[in-house]
Amino acid sequence: MKNCKSFSGLLMNLVPMVICLGQEPATPATQKAGPDKTEIYSDNLVMVSSEKGNHFLFTGNVEVHATNMVATCQRLEVYSGKEKQQKSKLPAPVPETEKKDSIGKIEKILAMGGVRIVQQERVATAGKAEIYPQEGRVVLLESPIVTDKQGKLEGFRITLLQGEQKVLVEKGPGQRPKITLPQIPDLGIGGNKKEASGGKANKDN
DSSP states (O other): OHHHHHHHHHHHHHHHHHHGGGSOOOOOTTSSSOTTOOEEEOSEEEEEEOSSEEEEEEEEEEEEEETTEEEEEEEEEEEEEOOOOOOOSSOOOOOHHHHHHOOOEEEEEEEEEEEEEEETTEEEEEEEEEEETTTTEEEEESSOEEEETTEEEEOSEEEEETTTTEEEEEOBTTBOOEEEOOOOOOOOHHHHHHHHHHHHHHHHO
């Protein structure tokens, strides 16, 4: 029971780890980026801006470096919605620096192709990951696996819900939820019974 509680705790820690991809967390000291920055590297980058929002497409050896976390995949799509400005007769002027840096709230992130997310001793792998920062929801698809020194969790679809502190593992075609925990120590119940019965028989003789 202790192992199950411990593994459940590590899964809950995975949620904010993945959610931080949609925010601007601090980068590890080992990385070149300064504080409150997220760095994304890729072979190609396409940015498209519209009235509704922005779309960023990273392809080829994508790397995301954030707080104590490194994520890699082959394709990463980031969708952000532009914040609506409140209407007023005399709108407050917006600094030029804010105009350039503001990309709106990150609404959705799609990572595809050999997705791997590493944070300290915790690793999550999947063929595809859907991340919804505003909802605190992460969906791992295509043979997702979450591993830690405490064990391993597998399933057809793994959904992590930050606000509810809940992990949903669903079954799919030919794949059922599976959790692998450290080996339960031998309680020696069978051996004690044999020894007890043997000792009683000898005593009776």
